[in-house]
Amino acid sequence: MDLVKNDTTIQVLENIPYPTLNPNASWRPYLNLPDFTQLPHYEQQGWRLCSILFDRQQQQRPTPSSLSQDTTTEPSQTKAEIIQKQTFDFKRWLIQTVSSNAEPALQVIKKQEPNDSYAEIFTCMTFGRIHEATSIAMKKMDDYVLAIFLASPLSPENAIRQRNKLSKEKLKNKYHEKIWRLLSGQVDSELTDGLDWKQAFMLYIMYGKTRSGEDPLNTLIERYLNDTRKLGKTIKERDSSPWYNMIQWWWQRTYNCQKLNTVDISGWPARLAWRFILMFQDELSTTLVTSIIQRWCMELQAIGLSKWAIFSSLFTSK
Known part of the structure; x- marks a missing residue:
């Protein structure tokens, strides 16, 4: 990955108080550094994902000095509010990550089902493209009831009642x-059969039903993993995806630590991987930690930040 070489960014990085940088500091301030949006989209999504999974506090406008602070949840936030915000942010991240890959699948379904707009709507839903699905329901199908449910999902119970009404007229x-x-809210392996793993995961997270008091991410990710295991499928593309690997590791570490798998960050951009090992080095192999540090220090030296390279190498104990 090319490093951002903007002078403003380098100046900000040089002003970070390296000696006091806390491994438990918030990830969110990194997202607000100048020219963050110039990073490759893939890397931006990695930083955002780590912020969502490992930061449990309200959005704030940080300053460079806040990178050294151990920001914790404000007392005014209840546990339920924290969980709700994290779930919302994760769903938004998933849509941003998956929706950009929808066009090829939409072109295929249009050729396979040229006269079936419902097939097109369903495919849009699997990529989180709700606005497009709603538009098709209104403009192509004149199905305004469906459009309302798509645009502003009501409770699953209301959808079930509407579905029962439709069953009398035959779907x-x-x-x-x-x-x-x-x-x-009736998402299962039968409904997602034949879909790409990202589409299937999208449907479990976006439409899966949870009970009051449950942590939605815990419940929905576990349901997806269990249904996948029942099918006995090994999905190489999914299991080798760095962001899926991270999500699975985070879920196991947070909710099911007895079956913790190894997280693979070797393919991550060096700066993101270094920030990760700063927080979790005790849970990673010495070989992996050493290789990440070496790669990151070389990139820092290449853009003239030798001072930060020295500090980066000293931040870890392995």
Whole structure:
């Protein structure tokens, strides 16, 4: 990955108080450094994901000095509010990450089902493209009831009642039925069969039903993992995805630590991997930690930040 070489960014990095940088400091301030948006989209999503998973505090406008602070949740936030915000942010991150890959799948479904707009709507839902799905329901199908449920999802119970009404008139086809099953919160391996793993994961997270008091991310990720295991599938593309690998590791570490897998960050951009080992070095192999530090220090030296390279190498104990 190319490093951002903007003079302003380098100046900000040079002003970071390295000796007092806390491994438990918030990730969020990094997202507000100058020219963060110039990073490759893939890397931006990595930083955002780590912020969502490892920061549990309200959004704030940070300054460079706040990178050294151990920011914790404000007392005014309840546990339920923290969980709700984290779930919302994670869903938004997932849509941003997956939706950009929708076009090829949409072109395929249009060729396979040229006269079935419900197939197109369902495919849009699997990529989190709700606005597009809503537009198709209104403009192509004149199905304003469906458009309302798509645009502003009501409770699954309301969707179930609407689905029961439709069943008396007979649902138009299998895709029409799948759409209402999703809106009813009835997501399972049968509904997602044949989908790319990202599409399937999207449906579990976006439409899966949870009970009051449950942590949605814990419940929905566990349900997705369990249903995948039941199918006995090993999905190489999914399991080798660095962000999926991180999500699974975070879920296991947070909710199911007895079955903790190894997280693989070797393919991450060096600066992101270094920030990660700063927080979790005790849970990673010495070989991995050493290789990440060496790679990051070389990149820092290449853009003239030798001072930060020295401090970076001293931040870890391994």
